[in-house]
Amino acid sequence: MRARLITILALALLAGTLFAASASAVCIDVGVYEEYAPVVRDAAAVWVADTGNQVIVHPFPHSQLMQFPAKGDMDVLVPSCNRSADIWAQKGFVAVASRKPLFCCRISVIVAPGNPRAVKGIEDLDRADLHWGKISFCAWRGEDLLEGKEGRFIVESADADLMMDLLARGEVDAVLGWDTAVAGNPLNPVVLRLACSRYGTPLAALIPAFVTPSSDVPETAGQLVDFLSQSLTAQDIYLKQGYMLDDGGDARQYDTTAAKRFEAVYRNVVRQVIEDYGITRGKALDIGCGPGQMTLALARMTDLDVTGLDIEPEAVEIGRRHAEEAGLQSRLHFVSADAHSLPFSEDTFNLIVSRGTLPFLRDQVLAVSEVYRVLKPGGVAFLGGGMGRLTPEEEAEKLYPSGVTPQKALDWGPGQTREDSIFPFPVRSFDALMTEAGISTYRVIEEGGRWVEIRK
Numbered sequence: 001m002r003a004r005l006i007t008i009l010a011l012a013l014l015a016g017t018l019f020a021a022s023a024s025a026v027c028i029d030v031g032v033y034e035e036y037a038p039v040v041r042d043a044a045a046v047w048v049a050d051t052g053n054q055v056i057v058h059p060f061p062h063s064q065l066m067q068f069p070a071k072g073d074m075d076v077l078v079p080s081c082n083r084s085a086d087i088w089a090q091k092g093f094v095a096v097a098s099r100k101p102l103f104c105c106r107i108s109v110i111v112a113p114g115n116p117r118a119v120k121g122i123e124d125l126d127r128a129d130l131h132w133g134k135i136s137f138c139a140w141r142g143e144d145l146l147e148g149k150e151g152r153f154i155v156e157s158a159d160a161d162l163m164m165d166l167l168a169r170g171e172v173d174a175v176l177g178w179d180t181a182v183a184g185n186p187l188n189p190v191v192l193r194l195a196c197s198r199y200g201t202p203l204a205a206l207i208p209a210f211v212t213p214s215s216d217v218p219e220t221a222g223q224l225v226d227f228l229s230q231s232l233t234a235q236d237i238y239l240k241q242g243y244m245l246d247d248g249g250d251a252r253q254y255d256t257t258a259a260k261r262f263e264a265v266y267r268n269v270v271r272q273v274i275e276d277y278g279i280t281r282g283k284a285l286d287i288g289c290g291p292g293q294m295t296l297a298l299a300r301m302t303d304l305d306v307t308g309l310d311i312e313p314e315a316v317e318i319g320r321r322h323a324e325e326a327g328l329q330s331r332l333h334f335v336s337a338d339a340h341s342l343p344f345s346e347d348t349f350n351l352i353v354s355r356g357t358l359p360f361l362r363d364q365v366l367a368v369s370e371v372y373r374v375l376k377p378g379g380v381a382f383l384g385g386g387m388g389r390l391t392p393e394e395e396a397e398k399l400y401p402s403g404v405t406p407q408k409a410l411d412w413g414p415g416q417t418r419e420d421s422i423f424p425f426p427v428r429s430f431d432a433l434m435t436e437a438g439i440s441t442y443r444v445i446e447e448g449g450r451w452v453e454i455r456k
Helices: 002-023 034-051 082-091 122-126 160-168 219-231 232-240 263-277 293-301 313-325 363-373 395-397 430-437
Strands: 028-032 052-058 077-078 100-111 134-135 151-156 174-178 190-191 204-211 283-287 305-310 330-336 349-355 375-385 441-445 450-453
Touching: 028 034, 028 219, 028 283, 034 052, 034 100, 034 219, 034 232, 034 330, 077 219, 082 204, 100 219, 100 232, 151 160, 160 174, 160 190, 190 330, 204 219, 219 232, 263 293, 263 349, 263 395, 283 293, 283 363, 293 305, 293 313, 293 349, 305 313, 305 450, 313 330, 363 430, 363 450, 375 441, 430 441, 430 450
Parallel strands: 028 052, 028 077, 134 151, 134 174, 283 305, 283 349, 305 330, 349 375
Antiparallel strands: 077 204, 100 174, 100 190, 100 204, 375 450, 441 450
16 A cells, blocks of 8 residues: 555656746747748757747748738747838837847849859849749849839749749749748749849848737747857758848958958969869859859969859959959959859860868758869869968968868868857868769869869
């Protein structure tokens, strides 16, 4: 009898403990514009695993942008754009002081893989041979781009998937819309981002998250918003799904920080490439060019026609300015696009270079496959990270980030974690990467950093 009583008491105590643990867990209701629901859900799942709390994501369509938050039954809200965020704030749907940025969306020109019609940007709206589509979105304030050109658009729809189907079938040649509308699309379209410095600030928007005044658990809701905004893990999830983190507002830093610090390194890497491969004529591509220091060095030191490619439009604008200042704009070009879907036809470039970009690419297999696609037969691609063998060792040691060595130039340093590393997607093995990409003619180089030489 005594043993049975002890057992009953123990079970009761255990049940009470479980009830207490359950009672201490908090459920957060998050209202998210439907386009962003998958990426926010994935990031929130990490917070749930870390905290033991619960998050329920409630997607809402564009048609309910005002009605949904007005109900007041959410703890956190994520709007579709800056305009809806401002309206929500004015109507009191959100706590203004709780606003934290999550990721960026940008109005872009979207074209089919490989860019078969050679669309370069918004200026091609004037081409009579192109059929355009437009994805409707709530914050279109760039009507000046379309002034006198509305007749160029043959179809407009809020359904991004429909527009991508039309693009895949060739019924439209290019689409104007938010880049986030096609993030993760299996078509893997080419996204040509437009620079705010050229076309105006409304073309980019940092999408925020807010705590609502009606939340019963504002402190915990605020912790979730902080995690979604500040955690490197959450930011890596956004990047992995093709979202950007920057609206271009700090464009000047592209030209004043790492670009200046590594200026001599860029020249040394270019010298090494010229010495090793002797390719000084034809076409060259610099992937992840930033404001174009290495791109400019390649044009100055050879007779190559050089293209610099970077995902950040504001960095590319600075590169164009440098080309004009150097008088090299006739054979030095820049394009803002994603390395995962290069806007060039097959067999275009004699030489492809990239320094320090690979560990920032969400899908390195896809990226190197694109490199191989646009590389000409007989051409060479030289990709990797480090200071190159022509940079004196004592100088190179000063330039490596804390914890990083030449052997870890594209990886996390010994003992580092994501929270203290600059690399979101480290390159663990070039051999594994080349095997997965189906590239057999390559050579791994571990002199002056970590590099891979690809031939076609």
